Amino acid sequence: MKTKREIATLYFPNINPKSASEKLTSWINNCKPLVRKLSRTGYKSGTHTLTERQISMIYDYLGEP
Numbered sequence: 001m002k003t004k005r006e007i008a009t010l011y012f013p014n015i016n017p018k019s020a021s022e023k024l025t026s027w028i029n030n031c032k033p034l035v036r037k038l039s040r041t042g043y044k045s046g047t048h049t050l051t052e053r054q055i056s057m058i059y060d061y062l063g064e065p
Contacts, residue, residue: 001049007058010065027062034061 008020015023025045028034037057043050050058059065 001051002055003048004050005048007050007055007065011062028058031061034058037061 004024005017005021008024009017011027012020012023028038029045034057038054041051041054041057043054
């Protein structure tokens, strides 16, 4: 398990972690198929900790950082 902030900083290493997390959340929310798939795993928009399965889904839809 990792925090959304940890994953976000991999995608956006040049901005502060809070902003990176907000940007990743925006990317996730703009990908409706990803949101649907994540929601089946218990993910909600306020989720801070991601499982390995959820991280894998994010990578599948958004690409690896």
